[in-house]
Amino acid sequence: MINHGDNYIKDIRDAVLREVVVDKLTLTATTDFTRIKECDAILICVHTPLDKFRKPDMSYIESACNEIGKNMKAGTFISLESTTYPTTTEELMLPIIEKESGLKQGADFWLAYSPERVDPGNEQFHTKNTPQIIGAMSEDGLEIGMKIYSKAIDTLHPVSSPRIAEMVKILENTYRLVNISLINELALLSGKMDINIWEVIYAAKTKPFGFQAFYPGPGIGGHCIPLDPFYLEHIAKKYNFDLSMIHAAGHINMRMPHYMYIKIATALNRHKKAVNGSKILFLGVAYKPNINDERESPALEIMDIVAHKGGLVQYHDPHNGQVRTLNGYQYTSIPVGHSECNEESNAQLAEALAYAEVVVLTTNQSAFDVDFIQQHAKLIVDMRNMVKEASDKVYKL
């Protein structure tokens, strides 16, 4: 698709991809690793997932290093951009590349770590104007790396080693995990204490120093925040160290989809209905608004739980026409093929809203018309504070 100039990532403008692939011929995609020897610089951006037991799966990095080592020429600069635990570059990558290539870091090639900081959907900060961290294994490697990255990025922040740069990326995402977990935990307590957590957060935000607002939700999603901190937890064990904050945060977030199921069941219960046999419509499956990425999205997990308990699951998302849940169920968005607002799809959506026993607001896609939803739905569970006025038929997180 890339070689045809076909863009499948919503966060990248089609014209930008077409320009570099079709007009300027500066970007090519290939699976042929022998072409590595044509490269002066290699930036590795492979996936670093967790396996089913939540342990880092380093096989993509290892395999990339193997292929690079076998195929690279002398004089190559190599940088890893994937998020990973501190010491990966120095202790995992370096030995593989040196062994496979027979070359020496600092003499024949240069190795660095420079984490991407992309925030999909952010209109103000993109790759070019977001400062990027770089840590290399030697002084000359840092100098080469700075020259290469400065072609694409306005501001570089060099640090003294790859492990520092690795820790920077993990700190940034651990900060987010811990704060989202804290506010989720306080949201659950607030529910019991008859406190509207959203009103609390908006008020706390008026403090002009020492506070940054985070918002509760059905759980954390995406390919960074739910994963990165557990990379650190993994390596900490090697140092006989227990990361209790990350552990507690992980615990809360792992439970959030279950709490959300309870919320749905509680709402239905007030109408003397059970989840089992009820028609439940989810609005929004992406892990955050206005993107088409449903990786690690809590909405999918809640759909799985609800389906497992006998609920009749449907969903609607303007950016994600089809999804596959962790349990392997395939769902298609209602109305089918909806992307632009038109009368026909609006009528279909109104029908789906009225048909459902409960409508669950899981992602605050800005395309959603809250008034329209309220008008047609019988009962709403709002996990994103999308409905602003209190109402008998709205249950909030």
Next chain:
Amino acid sequence: MINHGDNYIKDIRDAVLREVVVDKLTLTATTDFTRIKECDAILICVHTPLDKFRKPDMSYIESACNEIGKNMKAGTFISLESTTYPTTTEELMLPIIEKESGLKQGADFWLAYSPERVDPGNEQFHTKNTPQIIGAMSEDGLEIGMKIYSKAIDTLHPVSSPRIAEMVKILENTYRLVNISLINELALLSGKMDINIWEVIYAAKTKPFGFQAFYPGPGIGGHCIPLDPFYLEHIAKKYNFDLSMIHAAGHINMRMPHYMYIKIATALNRHKKAVNGSKILFLGVAYKPNINDERESPALEIMDIVAHKGGLVQYHDPHNGQVRTLNGYQYTSIPVGHSECNEESNAQLAEALAYAEVVVLTTNQSAFDVDFIQQHAKLIVDMRNMVKEASDKVYKL
């Protein structure tokens, strides 16, 4: 002292106190509660400490409410500013005041909660220009409260109930506790992994969105952050709710002074010395820089631990001439009576620095001259990243 215009709080300018007490006669201090009946408005700012078992000690609030109830006239507005757990105003204060006064909230008097947000030492934000939250028990009470507070505060943010306002204050300080704990935990791990956590934080700070920097230290201090979250933990138990993030954060911070003792012992050990019998000089006892408040300061706790292990403890702090530790030891700053920099006190400080086996930097008072300290000290344990260059004789958190 207040009635003589003598200011003992460093954060308040002497002239401001003298003006309202001596010139304008608008401020009087008294312990005579019968004068309550002269007041149209009562703002309660009593201490809300934790007892020795870390349970909220509500006796100051209870006693204030008792005295107010007994002595107040009809038509009084009452607001609590002390930090406390949500529901205090509605469920603890209201019944006492109504019982003691025989008056009715909403008809004969009005009750509200409006937390102070003072940040001692903050040069930009003080009481007047920091937005203040207010939540009252009735609409008319909120209106009266807004009129009273608007005389002193530029921006008021009304919320729908006292419990919302109570939760706002606790959220703000819980956010700080949790983030300081997270960075302290990561600092301890980083020490084991040969990662300079300070360099990591400075690099992470270059991210222009979604990150706020916190710094590690010997533990948390002051009368807010170490206490407020445990108010929430206390009330959560009544709702059968376990606040795991606050629990984990509390655990880390309770252990920090002990880890700092280990750090001191480790530094001495490299010089083949034991804590027992060594002269150990602490620089800074205030819980944060440029204030004279050593309440809950971790420095005092570390001094207690070190003294208990046989260390010969001395300290120097330009703002705190004398301190009393939790274990009841009284210490006097060296050089004695030092407040202004002059040659004599500099010579005394140089002597004390050279005399000590190890100098421990516990508070980054801006009056400290780091070059001077490095020049005279044999060995330094730096808990605040005050020494910028690496050196053999400096051990960092």
